[in-house]
Amino acid sequence: xxxxxxxxxxxxxxxxxxxxxxxxxxxxxxxxxxxxxxxxxxxxxxxxxxxxxxxxxxxxxxxxxxxxxxxxxxxxxxxxxxxxxxxxxxxxxxxxxxxxxxxxxxxxxxxxxxxxxxxxxxxxxxxxxxxxxxxxxxxxxxxxxxxxxxxxxxxxxxxxxxxxxxxxxxxxxxxxxxxxxxxxxxxxxxxxxxxxxxxxxxxxxxxxxxxxxxxxxxxxxxxxxxxxxxxxxxxxxxxxxxxxxxxxxxxxxxxxxxxxxxxxxxxxxxxxxxxxxxxxxxxxxxxxxxxxxxxxxxxxxxxxxxxxxxxxxxxxxxxxxxxxxx
Amino acid sequence: xxxxxxxxxxxxxxxxxxxxxxxxxxxxxxxxxxxxxxxxxxxxxxxxxxxxxxxxxxxxxxxxxxxxxxxxxxxxxxxxxxxxxxxxxxxxxxxxxxxxxxxxxxxxxxxxxxxxxxxxxxxxxxxxxxxxxxxxxxxxxxxxxxxxxxxxxxxxxxxxxxxxxxxxxxxxxxxxxxxxxxxxxxxxxxxxxxxxxxxxxxxxxxxxxxxxxxxxxxxxxxxxxxxxxxxxxxxxxxxxxxxxxxxxxxxxxxxxxxxxxxxxxxxxxxxxxxxxxxxxxxxxxxxxxxxxxxxxxxxxxxxxxxxxxxxxxxxxxxxxxxxxxx
Numbered sequence: 001x002x003x004x005x006x007x008x009x010x011x012x013x014x015x016x017x018x019x020x021x022x023x024x025x026x027x028x029x030x031x032x033x034x035x036x037x038x039x040x041x042x043x044x045x046x047x048x049x050x051x052x053x054x055x056x057x058x059x060x061x062x063x064x065x066x067x068x069x070x071x072x073x074x075x076x077x078x079x080x081x082x083x084x085x086x087x088x089x090x091x092x093x094x095x096x097x098x099x100x101x102x103x104x105x106x107x108x109x110x111x112x113x114x115x116x117x118x119x120x121x122x123x124x125x126x127x128x129x130x131x132x133x134x135x136x137x138x139x140x141x142x143x144x145x146x147x148x149x150x151x152x153x154x155x156x157x158x159x160x161x162x163x164x165x166x167x168x169x170x171x172x173x174x175x176x177x178x179x180x181x182x183x184x185x186x187x188x189x190x191x192x193x194x195x196x197x198x199x200x201x202x203x204x205x206x207x208x209x210x211x212x213x214x215x216x217x218x219x220x221x222x223x224x225x226x227x228x229x230x231x232x233x234x235x236x237x238x239x240x241x242x243x244x245x246x247x248x249x250x251x252x253x254x255x256x257x258x259x260x261x262x263x264x265x266x267x268x269x270x271x272x273x274x275x276x277x278x279x280x281x282x283x284x285x286x287x288x289x290x291x292x293x294x295x296x297x298x299x300x301x302x303x304x305x306x307x308x309x310x311x312x313x314x315x316x317x318x319x320x321x322x323x324x325x326x
Numbered sequence: 327x328x329x330x331x332x333x334x335x336x337x338x339x340x341x342x343x344x345x346x347x348x349x350x351x352x353x354x355x356x357x358x359x360x361x362x363x364x365x366x367x368x369x370x371x372x373x374x375x376x377x378x379x380x381x382x383x384x385x386x387x388x389x390x391x392x393x394x395x396x397x398x399x400x401x402x403x404x405x406x407x408x409x410x411x412x413x414x415x416x417x418x419x420x421x422x423x424x425x426x427x428x429x430x431x432x433x434x435x436x437x438x439x440x441x442x443x444x445x446x447x448x449x450x451x452x453x454x455x456x457x458x459x460x461x462x463x464x465x466x467x468x469x470x471x472x473x474x475x476x477x478x479x480x481x482x483x484x485x486x487x488x489x490x491x492x493x494x495x496x497x498x499x500x501x502x503x504x505x506x507x508x509x510x511x512x513x514x515x516x517x518x519x520x521x522x523x524x525x526x527x528x529x530x531x532x533x534x535x536x537x538x539x540x541x542x543x544x545x546x547x548x549x550x551x552x553x554x555x556x557x558x559x560x561x562x563x564x565x566x567x568x569x570x571x572x573x574x575x576x577x578x579x580x581x582x583x584x585x586x587x588x589x590x591x592x593x594x595x596x597x598x599x600x601x602x603x604x605x606x607x608x609x610x611x612x613x614x615x616x617x618x619x620x621x622x623x624x625x626x627x628x629x630x631x632x633x634x635x636x637x638x639x640x641x642x643x644x645x646x647x648x649x650x651x652x
Contacts (some may be wrong), residue, residue, distance in 0.1 A: 001478075004567075015364075023478075025473075026480075027472070027473065027476040067416070073449035078430050078434060079429070081426075081430060082426070082427035082430060082431070084531065088337065100408070101407075101479055102476065102479070103403050104407060104408055104430060105404070105408070105472050105475055105476050106435075106472075107434075108400075108404060108433075108468070108472050109472040109473075111434065111468075112439055112448060112465050112466075112468035112469045113465070113469065114465075115441055115461060115464070115465035115468075116462065116465035116468075119458055119461055119462040120462070123458060124463075128458065131450060131454075131458065132445055132454065132457065132458075135441060135445055135461055136439070136442065136445040136446070136449075139438050139439070139440075139441035139442035139445065140438075142434070142437075142441075142442075143438045143439065143442060145469060146431050146432075146434050146435040146438060147351075147353065147435075148355070149431055150428065150431050153427060153428070153431075154352075159329075159589060182551030185539075224524060230470040240356060246397065248550065272505060279620075283423035
């Protein structure tokens, strides 16, 4: 498949670039631990392919792609501490391997490199106003991610949250960085306001779909693929679009059953029962419809660009994100 | 005293600017908690006064001053988590008040604003190459601070560390941000390479002195002023210039006594005995001499600038940092 080949190619190039920041100390090993252990490099892929779509290139978009991946990984390291997660990509998380203090510092270190890398790489390459725009976007998206992660945290265990609040939360926590990826990619290629705006919309829309798909997988994903039991988001008390929809629609009797597992340590049997109730409420189908809505809108935005190999592969990516749940 | 008046004036202006980032949520309250509870705003003072010294102004240096203070406070929030400190400025630390996850996020949030604030404030005010230089310096100093904090952590409990390593550690952990403060202040006023270089040196040198003075206060500071018992650094196992000098010079018998308290929970009586031994080794005098050396060099660098009210007040600051130990 073309998409997988291209993802793999970009992954190798980005990984090689990221390795260059290492100074070989334990602090740098901690900072690069999660990056070294896997990941699809979706955000670099988006930045680079969007740049190509608009007449740019892999070369010109690479520094932005690297910074986006560093930013993403900084949030993963800190998120894992906050969520007390022990594993990611099948390996122990940074704080599990190196302790919380080093994990905090190594995340901060990656965050610093996000900006250092942009200035060092683009100083004499891109017009200064474009470099500024990239720095501005990366700082803005960082603020959004913090706000989104905090919203996510405060929503934990809540059964009644307006869907707009959920959508705002995932737009900050997840979609904003997808949007920043296509935005930065576009900026490396063009100053055309409309093109940059469309690129941003495309990123935002697939980002929204990506998170909703993730929420679906966190509820009914194949444990062999997700590495988590069916209903794991339920056990963790995550107020996802699915849980919120289910609580709006289930009977009082069913709610009592779901309450027994929501945000509580619970057996896989009880979890499966609760997930069945949620499926009966139509909440999984509801979330799938939402994901489909975002993907279709994303593809509609993308179809405004002239046909090209980059457009085709971005369409493929949109389909790929969507089909993870089928 | 002119210095104190000016510090107080700058503090008020900087505090007011920083308040503008607040969105009123608990996350922002957590982020601003330490800033609101006190602090001298030394770094903003340095940036602003250095700018004035070179023909700039408070107005032009203010955004850089704000970013430097945000950066400083981001490191304080994360440091307090890492060191498990319960109090700062006489109030509970952020993680004590809001929990570790919110503290991590609120630090990250301030860090993001460091860069957002520079771009938003300077976009149409400073030439783009100078904005880039400020962003670059802020990202570089962030990297240094992470590396310095990590060195500090790994040196904990060690009795034998070469003094060069200690000096490298404090230069990254502390002096680098003082250097960045005078550098950024200078850049807001001039592109004269020599002037910027001298300004940086001045910042670096008083930063080194500041940390050594801090280490002296952590050993023999007045508990009423420091809020910590005599010898608290010793109890915490901090490998400061004083401890390292003492271990190089004390008898085996004395070392056994100091070993009993170094990095261990210990009574104030045992601590006082160990501190007496350290004083007898001449380690406090040694550190005072070092601090004096950096201050005198800082003043020599400063004296290369023409006389002006800004120069006078920076001289006063250098003296003030030094006289904290007398």
